[in-house]
Amino acid sequence: MFAYYLDLAVRSLKRNKVLTALMVLAIAVGIGASMTTLTVMHLLSGDPLPGRSGTLFYPQVDADPTNDYSHAEPLDVMDYRSAVDLWSAHRADRQTLVVDSKLKVHAPEVNLPPLMEMMLSTTSDFFPMFDVPFQYGSGWSADDDAKHARVAVISADLNNKLFGGTNSVGHTLRLRDTDVRIVGVLKPWRPSPQFYMVAGGRFANGQTDDFYTKPEDVFTPFTSGLEINDGNFWQFTCWHMPDTPGHLQNAPCVWIRLWVELGGAAKVADYRSFLAGYAAQQKALGRITHADNTRLRSLMQWLDFNHVVPSDVHLQTWLAFAFLAICLFNTVGLLLAKFLRRSGEIGVRRALGASRRAVFAQCLVEAGLIGLLGGIGGWLLTLTGLWLVRRQPSAYADLAHLDAPMFFATFVLAIMVSLLAGALPALRASRIAPALQLKTL
Amino acid sequence: MQIRPILAALRRHRLATMLVALEIALACAVLCNACFLIANRVALLHVVSGVDETALATVQLTGYEDSHAVDLNARVLAGLRSIPGMQSVSVLNSIPFGARRGTAGITLDMAGQHFGGVVEFYVGGPGSMQALGLHVTSGRAPQVDDFRTFEGLMPTDASVQITRSLAEHLWPGTDPLGKDFWLDKWHYRVVGVIDHLVRPDPSNWQGDSKDWSIFVPALPGKYLAGSYLLRADPKDISRVLRDARTTIAKIAPDAVFDEEGSKTLSDLRTDSFRQDRAMVGMLVGVIIALLLVTALGIVGLVSFWVAQRRKQIGIRRAIGATRADILNYFQTENFLIVTFGIVLGMLLAFALNLLLMKHYELPRLPLYYLPIGALILWGLGQLAVLGPALRAAAVPPVVATRSV
Numbered sequence: 082m083f084a085y086y087l088d089l090a091v092r093s094l095k096r097n098k099v100l101t102a103l104m105v106l107a108i109a110v111g112i113g114a115s116m117t118t119l120t121v122m123h124l125l126s127g128d129p130l131p132g133r134s135g136t137l138f139y140p141q142v143d144a145d146p147t148n149d150y151s152h153a154e155p156l157d158v159m160d161y162r163s164a165v166d167l168w169s170a171h172r173a174d175r176q177t178l179v180v181d182s183k184l185k186v187h188a189p190e191v192n193l194p195p196l197m198e199m200m201l202s203t204t205s206d207f208f209p210m211f212d213v214p215f216q217y218g219s220g221w222s223a224d225d226d227a228k229h230a231r232v233a234v235i236s237a238d239l240n241n242k243l244f245g246g247t248n249s250v251g252h253t254l255r256l257r258d259t260d261v262r263i264v265g266v267l268k269p270w271r272p273s274p275q276f277y278m279v280a281g282g283r284f285a286n287g288q289t290d291d292f293y294t295k296p297e298d299v300f301t302p303f304t305s306g307l308e309i310n311d312g313n314f315w316q317f318t319c320w321h322m323p324d325t326p327g328h329l330q331n332a333p334c335v336w337i338r339l340w341v342e343l344g345g346a347a348k349v350a351d352y353r354s355f356l357a358g359y360a361a362q363q364k365a366l367g368r369i370t371h372a373d374n375t376r377l378r379s380l381m382q383w384l385d386f387n388h389v390v391p392s393d394v395h396l397q398t399w400l401a402f403a404f405l406a407i408c409l410f411n412t413v414g415l416l417l418a419k420f421l422r423r424s425g426e427i428g429v430r431r432a433l434g435a436s437r438r439a440v441f442a443q444c445l446v447e448a449g450l451i452g453l454l455g456g457i458g459g460w461l462l463t464l465t466g467l468w469l470v471r472r473q474p475s476a477y478a479d480l481a482h483l484d485a486p487m488f489f490a491t492f493v494l495a496i497m498v499s500l501l502a503g504a505l506p507a508l509r510a511s512r513i514a515p516a517l518q519l520k521t522l
Numbered sequence: 523m524q525i526r527p528i529l530a531a532l533r534r535h536r537l538a539t540m541l542v543a544l545e546i547a548l549a550c551a552v553l554c555n556a557c558f559l560i561a562n563r564v565a566l567l568h569v570v571s572g573v574d575e576t577a578l579a580t581v582q583l584t585g586y587e588d589s590h591a592v593d594l595n596a597r598v599l600a601g602l603r604s605i606p607g608m609q610s611v612s613v614l615n616s617i618p619f620g621a622r623r624g625t626a627g628i629t630l631d632m633a634g635q636h637f638g639g640v641v642e643f644y645v646g647g648p649g650s651m652q653a654l655g656l657h658v659t660s661g662r663a664p665q666v667d668d669f670r671t672f673e674g675l676m677p678t679d680a681s682v683q684i685t686r687s688l689a690e691h692l693w694p695g696t697d698p699l700g701k702d703f704w705l706d707k708w709h710y711r712v713v714g715v716i717d718h719l720v721r722p723d724p725s726n727w728q729g730d731s732k733d734w735s736i737f738v739p740a741l742p743g744k745y746l747a748g749s750y751l752l753r754a755d756p757k758d759i760s761r762v763l764r765d766a767r768t769t770i771a772k773i774a775p776d777a778v779f780d781e782e783g784s785k786t787l788s789d790l791r792t793d794s795f796r797q798d799r800a801m802v803g804m805l806v807g808v809i810i811a812l813l814l815v816t817a818l819g820i821v822g823l824v825s826f827w828v829a830q831r832r833k834q835i836g837i838r839r840a841i842g843a844t845r846a847d848i849l850n851y852f853q854t855e856n857f858l859i860v861t862f863g864i865v866l867g868m869l870l871a872f873a874l875n876l877l878l879m880k881h882y883e884l885p886r887l888p889l890y891y892l893p894i895g896a897l898i899l900w901g902l903g904q905l906a907v908l909g910p911a912l913r914a915a916a917v918p919p920v921v922a923t924r925s926v
Binding site: 147287312322325403414 | 675706778796805
């Protein structure tokens with residue numbers, strides 16, 4: 082029966098090509114616009130570490146002793162003392178400190194001018210905690226952290242630039258004026274967002290593009306990095322002016338992020354009380370005043386709290402769906418016209434014994450076919466739309482590609498929209514009284 | 523033209539009429555708000571910077587050691603000044619539409635109890651204020667002894683110039699000259715008011731704060747280095763910047779020339795708003811597609827109605843209606859449906875605007891957008907209906923005498 086309806090639908094669509102083209106076009110344009118924005122949304126709001134994100138947490142303590150503001154939330158990142166204390170306690174399964182800074186990078190063996198690159202100073206747990214993939218070599222050891230070892234891990238990009246993509250483990254890299262030994266080279270790694278550096282989203286005014294920049298090109302042990310690039314670290318914010326710009330170890334500033342891995346609810350609860358205990362102890366020591374203002378958000382909660390998806394992307398998505406709604410109304414109107422024009426034909430079918438259901442089904446098959454055609458058009462327009470997004474000057478531009486789930490979603494959405502559009506006209510068509518129509522023939 | 527027969531006819535096509543009206547309503551809501559969004563973004567693109575953008579460029583150097591900064595400044599200033607066509611070279615920490623190095627919150631009392639707002643400190647060496655082309659509207663411009671050396675991020679005590687809008691924000695209705703403000707324990711006194719000086723990074727502009735800038739005179743040194751302001755004739759500025767690049771490679775091989783940051787101010791301005799221009803492009807695209815889809819929808823439906831009423835039209839013609847009457851009928855019918863849609867659409871437009879205001883810090887939709895949106899949709903409806911209506915008017919009276 083379905084095949085027969087399909088045949089009828091094809092014949093009907095062929096009969097009035099202009100009207101068919103109009104409907105297919107309306108659906109295609111609506112689907113193209115909404116799927117483009119939906120794909121961008123999907124890529125930007127996804128889980129950067131599927132499967133692992135549930136075990137990663139972002140502790141916060143409020144080290145700012147001033148009373149200039151309400152302290153409803155602790156500052157987004159940590160001061161040196163709190164971060165290093167909490168890290169040294171080793172109370173989580175894994176824990177890592179991260180801080181980034183810009184510095185001059187040069188490979189003495191390679192005849193290229195020095196580059197300015199971002200360096201992430203972190204601890205050995207960073208790589209296993211965040212599933213960072215290695216091309217050559219590996220990360221450094223906890224011992225290297227303790228010994229301030231002059232070692233580094235570099236990104237695939239930098240390895241291509243400096244060493245033409247060959248195995249550069251063991252080679253020397255000059256960071257500012259310190260020589261470090263390369264111990265690992267990463268595979269191309271592009272978490273979306275660059276989750277471990279996310280902070281301050283609530284002050285970003287919705288312009289959160291920067292959360293989607295590429296990871297740093299040089300990774301060094303935390304202690305080594307602080308020494309190598311001393312004087313070039315920038316604060317997230319300060320409650321008093323630092324004495325020496327760029328050297329923040331004893332400054333009244335927050336500038337370091339701490340991440341911990343906690344497997345299981347019991348460990349999370351334990352860490353929460355450990356964090357509260359630490360803050361209380363620091364209050365007793367007189368270093369901090371807002372001891373009860375601690376937080377332990379999971380990775381996804383932290384991303385939500387920072388509203389990582391740029392507000393322009395939200396706006397575009399809403400706009401695209403409003404547009405799809407207009408296309409939907411348009412298609413409903415056109416389908417209604419199309420079905421009712423065939424009243425005579427439907428009257429004959431009904432008189433010959435077709436049930437209302439059968440007529441309804443036949444009309445829906447036709448609507449679905451239009452949806453399928455619109456879906457193909459919509460898919461092509463989505464590809465065009467994503468190509469346009471890639472040409473945009475945003476940090477996430479290179480991420481915009483159609484993945485398999487969104488490819489299928491395109492067709493599911495197209496057919497659903499067309500069936501939705503077809504339902505009302507089909508119902509009207511199935512209500513046609515056969516006798517009335519036969520009389521006019 | 524009698525409206526009652528048209529209304530009677532529309533009542534028989536309630537569903538289709540409702541659909542077109544709803545489509546128009548949605549289109550009206552999206553159209554008004556999209557136009558408003560465009561107007562807002564375009565206003566952003568045309569923000570007054572207060573500086574002579576076309577005559578300015580910047581050179582940004584990084585990768586040198588702080589201990590070499592004084593020496594670097596001397597080499598760079600001398601080297602760049604020797605470029606033919608260069609009118610002036612000065613040191614300036616932050617650059618309008620470029621690097622942002624002096625963003626901080628100020629207070630109006632020494633104890634730090636009365637918060638003034640987050641502002642931009644432009645710390646500039648001798649000549650930078652003239653190079654920017656800032657106009658001092660009251661008080662005085664910095665004098666020779668205002669430029670002092672300093673240790674740390676910024677001069678800890680200085681006589682400064684602030685923008686009029688910042689003065690108005692800090693001390694509404696009073697003369698700002700001679701007033702004091704603090705950054706932590708550091709003290710500043712207002713000695714001059716400037717017209718405009720835009721803050722560097724547009725993503726930090728909230729409300730009126732885009733013009734909250736302070737000019738702090740200081741002598742180049744350890745913490746005021748590596749960021750240079752070049753001024754030349756607008757015709758020469760691109761060439762001067764190219765020459766500066768080659769000069770730097772010779773005179774400062776120890777520093778890294780920041781390609782992204784070293785541009786003419788016009789280019790930096792263009793870069794700052796790329797995202798907004800892309801958004802405007804997308805909004806315009808959506809509006810065009812939206813109007814097109816709506817128009818095609820009306821064409822499709824009215825064509826169907828014309829075909830359906832062919833016989834009735836023939837009868838009307840046979841009993842004396844002129845072609846103009848038939849044309850008029852369909853045009854009036856369309857006008858009524860679109861009007862109904864617009865009334866609904868205006869309510870929707872306001873609801874949508876309220877939603878946008880809540881989530882995107884957008885101002886309230888000005889009322890005059892509504893009649894403009896209505897005019898566009900009326901025009902669109904009339905244009906869309908014209909084709910099918912002309913076909914209807916062309917139906918010959920003889921049709922009345924034929925069966926089907």
